[in-house]
Amino acid sequence: MHSVFKSINNHTLVDRVEANLIELLHQRKLKVGDSIPKELELAESLGVSRTVIREALMRLRMMGLIDTKKKKGAVITSPDIFGNLAKSLNPYILSDDTLKEIFEIRLVLEVGMADLLFRNVTKEDIKELKQIVKNEPASTKNQMFEASYEIAFHGKLYRISHNETLIKFQSLLLPVFDYVEKSSLFKPIVNPKKFTSHKQLIHILENGTPEEFRNGMRSHLENHFLRMND
Amino acid sequence: MHSVFKSINNHTLVDRVEANLIELLHQRKLKVGDSIPKELELAESLGVSRTVIREALMRLRMMGLIDTKKKKGAVITSPDIFGNLAKSLNPYILSDDTLKEIFEIRLVLEVGMADLLFRNVTKEDIKELKQIVKNEPASTKNQMFEASYEIAFHGKLYRISHNETLIKFQSLLLPVFDYVEKSSLFKPIVNPKKFTSHKQLIHILENGTPEEFRNGMRSHLENHFLRMND
DNA sequence: TTTAAGTATTAAGTATGACATAATAAAATT
DNA sequence: AATTTTATTATGTCATACTTAATACTTAAA
Numbered sequence: 306m307h308s309v310f311k312s313i314n315n316h317t318l319v320d321r322v323e324a325n326l327i328e329l330l331h332q333r334k335l336k337v338g339d340s341i342p343k344e345l346e347l348a349e350s351l352g353v354s355r356t357v358i359r360e361a362l363m364r365l366r367m368m369g370l371i372d373t374k375k376k377k378g379a380v381i382t383s384p385d386i387f388g389n390l391a392k393s394l395n396p397y398i399l400s401d402d403t404l405k406e407i408f409e410i411r412l413v414l415e416v417g418m419a420d421l422l423f424r425n426v427t428k429e430d431i432k433e434l435k436q437i438v439k440n441e442p443a444s445t446k447n448q449m450f451e452a453s454y455e456i457a458f459h460g461k462l463y464r465i466s467h468n469e470t471l472i473k474f475q476s477l478l479l480p481v482f483d484y485v486e487k488s489s490l491f492k493p494i495v496n497p498k499k500f501t502s503h504k505q506l507i508h509i510l511e512n513g514t515p516e517e518f519r520n521g522m523r524s525h526l527e528n529h530f531l532r533m534n535d
Numbered sequence: 536m537h538s539v540f541k542s543i544n545n546h547t548l549v550d551r552v553e554a555n556l557i558e559l560l561h562q563r564k565l566k567v568g569d570s571i572p573k574e575l576e577l578a579e580s581l582g583v584s585r586t587v588i589r590e591a592l593m594r595l596r597m598m599g600l601i602d603t604k605k606k607k608g609a610v611i612t613s614p615d616i617f618g619n620l621a622k623s624l625n626p627y628i629l630s631d632d633t634l635k636e637i638f639e640i641r642l643v644l645e646v647g648m649a650d651l652l653f654r655n656v657t658k659e660d661i662k663e664l665k666q667i668v669k670n671e672p673a674s675t676k677n678q679m680f681e682a683s684y685e686i687a688f689h690g691k692l693y694r695i696s697h698n699e700t701l702i703k704f705q706s707l708l709l710p711v712f713d714y715v716e717k718s719s720l721f722k723p724i725v726n727p728k729k730f731t732s733h734k735q736l737i738h739i740l741e742n743g744t745p746e747e748f749r750n751g752m753r754s755h756l757e758n759h760f761l762r763m764n765d
Numbered sequence: 766t767t768t769a770a771g772t773a774t775t776a777a778g779t780a781t782g783a784c785a786t787a788a789t790a791a792a793a794t795t
Numbered sequence: 796a797a798t799t800t801t802a803t804t805a806t807g808t809c810a811t812a813c814t815t816a817a818t819a820c821t822t823a824a825a
Contacts, residue, residue: 584808604816
């Protein structure tokens with residue numbers, strides 16, 4: 306497999322040092338806030354140059370495993386799994402295919418998150434959602450392009466899920482969503498049919514079932530799905 | 536430039552050089568396989584040391600933007616947004632809450648991916664799925680713990696989605712799933728009720744609708760959902 | 766002429782030493 | 796005691812030299 310080949314070829318010194326350091330952190334069961342030995346000590350104890358140590362430490366930093374400060378050295382941080390992802394999610398450096406796929410993942414998430422919503426939704430949430438859609442333009446035809454309402458409404462849904470990882474994930478994906486919608490990756494489809502509206506989704510969330518909500522959301526996103534399948 | 540705004544916070548030189556390099560790649564509209572100037576040239580043209588260039592290039596490499604070879608230099612590669620995520624997804628360094636949330640995301644994805652499946656599924660896929668479940672133990676009670684069958688079956692579903700990003704994402708999340716299931720994060724629920732089985736899911740995928748599949752998958756995952764909500 | 770073996774070259778990988786900078790600790794001043 | 800000044804320290808950056816492996820080139824054998 307690809308990964309096996311790579312691990313054999315992983316013979317650069319920095320790769321091994323990186324692995325060593327990660328293992329070291331695990332072994333010592335270091336907690337958030339603990340500090341690790343300084344670069345020169347690590348260099349000496351592993352028998353490599355400071356250059357190599359620094360490159361390996363930089364990788365750990367990119368993983369969000371450590372945070373380094375000038376005099377204090379490096380300290381363990383609570384790894385923010387999506388933190389480092391942010392940069393590489395720059396739409397400009399992603400291929401069109403990848404962008405499409407990320408957009409698809411959004412659709413999958415929003416259709417599939419119904420149960421999380423029903424588990425946590427409160428009357429206050431409903432009220433907030435109603436407030437958001439209050440001033441929406443009546444026409445559902447171009448609702449797809451009312452970006453700000455879309456972001457506010459769907460963003461609120463993610464927050465209702467109470468899943469911080471999911472929330473963070475979607476906030477990372479937002480620029481991609483935005484880029485894809487504005488791009489010419491998909492030809493715009495102006496479908497005369499009226500799909501489930503935000504207001505209807507709220508009504509389902511208030512009075513209906515997860516199953517109904519999934520179908521409602523699927524319908525609501527119909528235009529996006531249509532655009533994907535060309 | 537645009538990068539100047541960000542660089543207000545990016546106070547280390549490497550941060551700015553990294554941004555500069557990304558912008559450079561974007562400006563020149565470099566394609567996969569194209570090579571970028573060598574380290575010394577970049578160092579000279581940006582007026583920084585080779586050390587800084589190297590650290591910045593290493594970040595690009597971690598993002599999967601470039602791949603470096605000894606004599607050839609660095610070449611553009613198709614960015615692998617989740618590549619670098621893999622290491623930081625080590626369950627041992629994630630908090631229990633984050634682990635739970637990642638597990639939830641799995642449930643969301645699998646319930647929500649129905650439309651992608653129906654869009655792409657072929658007769659060969661169905662055949663393969665049937666082959667997988669052929670030797671499954673009959674009892675549905677402990678199917679939750681038949682890890683290998685679970686991985687094979689659900690992994691195949693992801694592949695049917697034809698969404699490479701999604702596939703990669705789940706392959707990253709797999710260790711987390713595995714860890715969470717085996718951990719004591721959730722108390723095991725042995726629910727006597729019979730939920731939708733793999734065989735039934737295949738039948739739906741062959742003859743039914745996305746809506747039915749979503750409900751089937753939701754039922755199939757019922758035990759997991761129950762375990763989440765405590 | 767073709768091909769295989771050997772060599773030179775090149776650019777990344779690694780090592781070493783030095784200085785700059787900023788955060789902290791220690792000392793001195795009020 | 797509180798505040799300012801100074802010294803220390805570990806990371807950040809720079810410069811240079813050497814090592815290694817991949818590529819291009821040359822040469823010798825078929």
